[in-house]
Amino acid sequence: MSARCQLCILISFLLITGIGLTLYKCAVLGFMFSPEGTETVWQVQGRIQFEAAGGPAKISLTMPVEEQSRRTVFQEKISDDYKCVFVEEEGIRKAVWTRKDAQNTQVIYFRGDFYHQGVQELDPPLSTENPYGIPTGPGKLAARDILLRARVTATSNLDIALRVIGLMGAESKSPSARILLKNVKYRREHMEQVAKILAMDGIQSRVVRGLLLKGSYTQRSITTFIRVYTGDRWALLDPNALAEIAFNEALLWPEGTRGLLDVYGGSDSHIDLSVTSIQKNAGNLAIDAGKLSGSALIDFSIFSLPIRDQNTFKLLLLIPLGALVVVILRNLVGIRTSGTFMPILIALTFMQTTLLLGLLLFLIVVSVGLVMRSYLSHLNLLLVPRIASVLVFVIIIFAAIGIASHKLGWESGLAITFFPMIILSWTIERMSILWEEEGPKEVLIQSGGSLFTASLAYLVMINPNVAHLAFNFPELLLVLLAIIIMIGSYSGFRLLELTRFEPMTRVKK
Amino acid sequence: MILKFTTPAKLKKAGVVGMNRRNVELIAQNNPRHLYPRVDDKLITKQITTEKGIAVPAMIGVARTQFHVRQLQNFLKEDQTFVIKPSKGSGGKGILVITGRDGDDFIKPSGNRVTPKELQHHVSNILSGLYSLGGKPDVAMIEELVEFSDVFDGFSYEGVPDIRVILYHGYPIMAMTRLSTSESDGKANLHQGAVGLGIDISTGRALKAVQHGQPVEHHPDTGRKLSELNVPYWESLLNLASCCYEVTELGYLGADIVLDKNRGPLLLELNARPGLAIQIANGMGMQPRLSLIKEQREVVRTAEERVAYSIRAFR
Known part of the structure; x- marks a missing residue:
């Protein structure tokens, strides 16, 4: 009972954490469930120009009001010769550029890209008092x-x-x-x-x-x-x-702001602003905005990695989904596969080769390998040398397929190299033993089951919506883990057992 | 082949235990993993069962090193018949049966000769792990050949079947025997076409037979009426099986027993993960019996008392 209890607590903890984080990222950080969603991004560019007096110059620009709903995805305030910092005075944020010696016409460029996530709600006025008074006289x-x-x-x-x-x-x-x-x-x-x-x-x-x-x-x-x-x-x-x-159609400065721009050590200053709008992928925007605001969920996530490593993780995060497919097919449906997680590796290969080509190449390699392996049976070799020999066979088959398909002008045959050869060698070895011990029927059942599982896992992993969810919401892994643990403690019947034990319910009338 | 589906509710009503329930409830909860070597390593099984006085085929020797392999010919010179098997083998792999001698050569049941060199090579293969799970190094056991009782004559196509008894906390709950056919190529493997014959726990008489999940009445090769099988020494066979519980401490256990012409029931092998096909061969689910035994777990009984209980309860 206690184990059961622990299981319930663990599963609910995983579910709550996983779903909670996901919803938080959606609601607060602006992540989207669908990969297609776009947002309007406003690119505000500014150009400050002034005539420098020849000494040190300090330019301060009042920043717009901070809004919860406005999410900055890019900002640039650096001009080569200037040092730039953000300062906050009496609740008003200012960008300050300084330079020790400024001469002639000086130009500073800056840019901010942002988008709005919903519309800001403003608090109702505190009192009925009016800051401007009423007309007199x-x-x-x-x-x-x-x-x-x-x-x-x-x-x-x-x-x-x-x-x-x-x-x-x-x-x-x-x-x-x-x-x-x-x-x-x-x-x-x-x-x-x-x-x-x-x-x-x-x-x-x-x-x-x-x-x-x-x-x-x-x-x-x-x-x-x-x-x-x-x-x-x-x-x-x-x-x-x-x-x-609408409030999100304008960028507002704090109340009571008189001049936006203060220039010390210069004159004839003016500021030019331009606004352009572009449509951008909402998911990428949320990640950029989260990085800029230093949100811990983004800062300590895969998105903080270099792009190349992110792509590796894009694939890695799909593997648990393949594992889930295997778990479901084995423990809920009751399909027999050769090698527990071999189908996942095959599915990963299919992602490189596409499904039909992958299936075709797999069948060719395994059947040729089985024929070659059957000869080894007569030699009574020891296990490791035997598998090593099968590995050599597999590589020879790879090379043969690659060269033959190239000569025949069928370049897609070269995709053969994506197959994991060690796994294929083990598969051939296992199927060969199965053939000898249980007969060809069992080999067909298990390899069919493996390929079916691999194809299904491939179809799940290749789905763009699934890939989007897996990559943008890695916390869904916790939900996945909860599901796998739930299936792990499932003691009911498997789907195929309904046919296996069917005669028993038939006889018992 | 058209798949016929039943409903989970009907299976539940029939008391059928599925694979998931077997793994989660029967095996995980009753068979602690550290006890597995007691049944997975046949040499350990043999040692601990012999200590407790459980009847097993007598041991001639164990070949543990290549040095032993070279001495084999000298070691076996007195023995006319024997069996060599890998200690950690599974599913009958690597078992060599010798039924006679001709000079230095050994004779297999098929009449084929095995030269001393070939015999040494076979044992050498066993030692290097050719037949063991995962290719782990193994030892070769040399046992006396069982002189099979003739009760199974005509019930099996090739070889002599053993009787599988399922024990739940030491209580025999179901029994069956697997009869090889020409279709199963002499192998006692149900999904390859061997006939599964359920045996009544209380009497030792054949219950019903199935092949490929379908009921059969006669052996497909010999034509013998299967319901005529009546296993002799049934109670002592069950007692033998039941004793294995004390030895292994495994709550869900399968005991494979053969009948020797002279010595009676002998324990051949134990299994910590016995399969579920026995339910089909018995034509009934095992859940009601499991539940009944579960209630008896508090009661302390000897092996004989447990067998007596089962015979009474499952009449």
Whole structure:
């Protein structure tokens, strides 16, 4: 009972850990179950240019707000002559470039690639207090006028906000708007007036600076957005388009950011930004993003290995699946194979040669090998020299097939070299003994069973979806282990036993 | 060949034990691995069973080294009949039976001659592990030839069958004998076409016979009515088998026993992983018997008492 108990605990532990890690990678790290999923990646490139004064220069660029949903997959901030670091001041992240002596026109390039995994949820406003206050003096009446006119056609907070922005816009400059915008020079101040008007109606709003990602032009500039609390969520409004946009369609800077760029030791600075979007494989993106953010699950995983070794593991991680196929076919179905895990090795070979060619070559080598081996039986050789002789036979057969197929112009015959010759030698040896002891029928049953198992294992391992899961979610190995252990403790009937013992149920009427 | 399938529920109802249950419950739980050498190495089996007074074919000698091989001819000069077998062989591999002499040469049952050189070569092969599992070095046992009782005359095509008794915690629960046919090429292998004949534990009489899983009434070669087989000395045969439990301490054990004309039942071989075909030959599943014996495990009984219990319980 205690062993049974341990088994249950072990299996549930493996299942929970395996499935839990998998789900975590899906939900948090953005891994995809399907190999085909793609994500839109925004490539934001920047170019900072300034006239250096001739001494040390320091350029600091305020970084956008960190968002949980935004996942950076690539960043580059290095310009040859500059030292670059990220610093954090009062919760605001800045990239700082420094150089001891900067002369003439200086240019710094930087780039960030990222994608959004879902949309960021913002916390509702803490209090009803408005950071911008409400209009005072003559502006109070003008603001009330605009609000009244906005309310005529709009019902929801969102509509009111959009109408107010429209009424405060350049084209429809009403007297009220003119009063409110009298001393306004910048877009930001303009939007703050909008925020003040909305505050009179009790609508919470925030003016934020940001970069619109969506759009057909590559060249972009930082613009001002206003986000409005509709009563149950924040909505991001683009004043230029007079429309709501999704939060993941813009890159936003922290509230209250005035200038993004500060240049010490230089003048005439300006920044050019460009945005391009590309579609990329979601799985690769999740791995890149995880590496960049230093997620332990990625950092201590196969993905941290060099690409070439990763490819080795791509194959290695499929082998347990082959083992599962063998376990199922042997212990649940009851198929007899020659050599327990020989079918897996054959299946791996099939992956190199393709199925039909692999089957054909296997049959040729084994049958020729069996004929040659039958001669050795008469010589009464000792075991190891006998298998060594079979090995020599196998290599001769390999060479013969390779040369013959090349001469006949059938190049795929050269794939013969992918077969594991030691395993083939043992297979031939075992089948030969089986032939002598149990007869050809048993040889056919076992080699048929082996090839069937190998083919099935091959079909499982070659499946792109399976390969994707095995490589991207190695923790599924724990689930696989749990299944294998479960089958290992299965004491019920095998499928083929249902026919083997069938006469017993028939007779007993 | 059309495969006919039954349902797991029906098999369960028939009390059939499947391969997985045998491996997980019968073997893994009752047969500790460290006890395996007691049955896998026939020399150890012979030593421990002889110590306990269990009747076995008498030992003539053991060839352990190539030096012994060279002495063989001298060593065997008094013996007219004997059997040479590898100690760790399985499935009857490497067994050489000698039934007579002609000068220096030895005569096989088929009448073929074996020269002393060939005999030495055979023993040399045994020592180098030609017949042992995994090619491990082995020793060659030389035993007296059993003088088979004639009760099996006509029931077997070639050779003399042994009787397999399955013991569960020392209680005989099922028995069968495998009769070779011309189809099985004289081999007692059921899936090669030998006839499996179930034997009633309580009486020693033939129960029913199957070949290729199908019931048969007469031996396909000799035509002998199979139900006529009645194994003599049945109770002492079972006692002999049952004693092996104390010797091996294996909870699930197969004992292969032959009947000697003069000495009666002799233990030939033990098996720690006996197969399940015996259920087909008996026409019944072994689970009900296993369950019944399981309840008896607390009761301390001698081998004779266990046999008496089985004879009563499985009537």
